[in-house]
Amino acid sequence: MYCSACGAENSDNSYRCDSCGAVLVRTVDQGGSGNVHYDPEGLGPAPDRLAFSIVVTMLCCWPFGIPAIVYAAKAMSANGQRDYMQAHEMTKKASTWCWVAFCVGCAVWGSYGLFIVLMMVVGAAGAAGAAGAP
Ligand SMILES: [Zn+2]
Structure with a gap:
C-alpha cells in the first residue's frame, strides 16, 4: 500500500x-x-455483519444463521470490489437473517428451558407422589 x-x-x-x-x-x-x-451514490463500504452472523449461527439457530453468513461474506466481497450498492444490499439481507436466527434461537432456547423446568416440576411431583405411596 x-x-x-x-x-x-x-x-x-x-x-x-x-x-x-x-x-x-x-x-x-x-x-x-x-x-x-467513493462510489457515486456516496454509500461507502457496507458494515460487516460476519461476526454477528457467526455468533447467532453458533448460539441460536444454524439453519437461519447459514444464509446470514453467506450474505455477510457476499457483502464483504462486494465491498472489496467497491460494489457498495451490492454490499449494502447483501448486508441488509445478512442482518435480516441474523435477526431471524436470533429470534428463532431465543424462542427455541426459551421453550427448551421451559420444558426442562416443567420436567423438573413434574419429576419432583412424581417423586413426592412415589415417596408418599405405601
Ligand atoms: Zn509517508
Whole structure:
C-alpha cells in the first residue's frame, strides 16, 4: 500500500510509513493509488455483519444463521470490489437473517428451558407422589 502523506510504497501490513512515519490508513483500494474511492451514490463500504452472523449461527439457530453468513461474506466481497450498492444490499439481507436466527434461537432456547423446568416440576411431583405411596 502507498502512504497518503508522501506517496512512498510500504508493505501491506505495516502500520506506519517507512519513509515519513505517518500512520497508514488502509483503504478499500489495495491495488492502485492508495486513495479512498467513493462510489457515486456516496454509500461507502457496507458494515460487516460476519461476526454477528457467526455468533447467532453458533448460539441460536444454524439453519437461519447459514444464509446470514453467506450474505455477510457476499457483502464483504462486494465491498472489496467497491460494489457498495451490492454490499449494502447483501448486508441488509445478512442482518435480516441474523435477526431471524436470533429470534428463532431465543424462542427455541426459551421453550427448551421451559420444558426442562416443567420436567423438573413434574419429576419432583412424581417423586413426592412415589415417596408418599405405601
Ligand atoms: Zn509517508
